Amino acid sequence: MRQIVYRSTTTADSGRAADDIPGILRQAVARNGIDGITGLLYTQESEFLQAIEGPVDSISDLLARLHDDGRHRKIEILVDRPIERREFGDWTMIYRDRRESIDAFDDRLRVLLSGVSDETVRHFRALQPA
Numbered sequence: 001m002r003q004i005v006y007r008s009t010t011t012a013d014s015g016r017a018a019d020d021i022p023g024i025l026r027q028a029v030a031r032n033g034i035d036g037i038t039g040l041l042y043t044q045e046s047e048f049l050q051a052i053e054g055p056v057d058s059i060s061d062l063l064a065r066l067h068d069d070g071r072h073r074k075i076e077i078l079v080d081r082p083i084e085r086r087e088f089g090d091w092t093m094i095y096r097d098r099r100e101s102i103d104a105f106d107d108r109l110r111v112l113l114s115g116v117s118d119e120t121v122r123h124f125r126a127l128q129p130a
Contacts, residue, residue, distance in 0.1 A: 001051040003087065004063065005066050005079035005123050008072040017043035020071045037062060038088040040112065042124060048072065049122055051079075053086055078123050087116040 010017040021043065032038065037054035050064060066072055086112075113121045 001053060001083050002056045003049045003051065003061045003083045003120065004059055004077060004079055005049070006066070006075055006077050007123075008048045008050075008066070008075040010043075010048065011073055015046050017046055019050050020048075024061060024071065035062065038086055039125070040088055040109075042109075049123060051094060051116075051124075053083060053088055056082075076078055079120055083118070087120065088112075095096050102124065 010020055012019040021041075023042070028041070032054075035054060035056050035058040037052055039050060039052040042049045052059060054062075054107075066075060113124055116120065
């Protein structure tokens with residue numbers, strides 16, 4: 001299996017990455033389950049930060065689709081490593097719903113990241129408020 005953590009910038013007219021989330025989640029939840037991909041998607045202002053993991057071929061295919069996806073630009077791979085086991089469980093995608101407070105999501109994120117490698121966690125913790 002392979003794990004990728006990447007950062008990208010939204011192309012939404014509003015400049016807010018969160019505005020792209022409904023469409024991204026619709027596609028990700030359906031496709032990721034079929035492709036065996038799990039992960040965590042986080043947005044802050046104009047940036048996406050996402051960890052994805054799964055079979056090597058599925059991750060390679062997803063990366064190719066991301067590069068062709070008009071909602072992303074400036075895709076930067078932060079982590080690209082083989083993994084023995086999933087760090088993000090069986091979630092096809094985790095994200096903060098607008099009804100969930102930022103504090104509640106940050107608490108949930110800390111729990112979700114508790115079993116994840118330090119290399120991956122530090123990218124998500126860098127975005128969390130102190």
